[in-house]
Amino acid sequence: MSQIRAFLAIDLDDDLKPKINKIIREFKKTDARIKYVDLVNLHLTLKFFGEIDTEGLNLLEDAISNVLGEFDSFNIKIKGCGAFPNNNRINVIWVGIDEDSIIRDMHDKLDKEFVRLGLDKDRKFSTHLTIGRMKSAKNKNKVKSTIEEFSDVEIGEMEVTKVSLKKSTLTPAGPIYEDLKIFEL
Numbered sequence: 001m002s003q004i005r006a007f008l009a010i011d012l013d014d015d016l017k018p019k020i021n022k023i024i025r026e027f028k029k030t031d032a033r034i035k036y037v038d039l040v041n042l043h044l045t046l047k048f049f050g051e052i053d054t055e056g057l058n059l060l061e062d063a064i065s066n067v068l069g070e071f072d073s074f075n076i077k078i079k080g081c082g083a084f085p086n087n088n089r090i091n092v093i094w095v096g097i098d099e100d101s102i103i104r105d106m107h108d109k110l111d112k113e114f115v116r117l118g119l120d121k122d123r124k125f126s127t128h129l130t131i132g133r134m135k136s137a138k139n140k141n142k143v144k145s146t147i148e149e150f151s152d153v154e155i156g157e158m159e160v161t162k163v164s165l166k167k168s169t170l171t172p173a174g175p176i177y178e179d180l181k182i183f184e185l
Helices: 014-028 054-068 103-115 140-149
Strands: 003-011 034-036 043-053 074-085 091-099 128-134 154-160 162-169 176-185
Touching: 003 054, 014 034, 014 091, 014 128, 014 140, 014 154, 043 054, 043 103, 043 128, 043 162, 054 074, 054 103, 054 162, 054 176, 074 128, 074 140, 074 162, 091 140
Parallel strands: none
Antiparallel strands: 003 043, 003 162, 034 128, 074 091, 074 154, 091 128, 162 176
């Protein structure tokens, strides 16, 4: 039985990536130890599955397809910047999603189906796009100031027209993502 590392995601529109790259460049000026997400990989994770059996992939795809069949395409606003767990203890730097009720509804319905299939329920879901991970506390105050500077930044709007089931292959150079199946809304 083979396994793959997989997750379900909404990819960021290419025309918004230069605006996020400007924010990343500002964080790079802090000279902090941050591992940045490659622009090509920017996405909003709806569910991280971890290692899953490829034999059960059809069941998973059917469940996703059934739930997403209830949804039409919709618009979201990419806005704001913050950190997990918080601005004083920075592990993850993210940009946010404004007006995210449709995404939350989508996540909750998907998660209910995934639990029915025997997968773990998400403890807490937060709509965000990870842009970097802090590797040490070096220059934390500069990073905190940059987060605060961009806390209300307006990045732009995008239409969500599809959701992708992705395979993630970890490499020393960073993860490589491959679409296994794309679900049109």
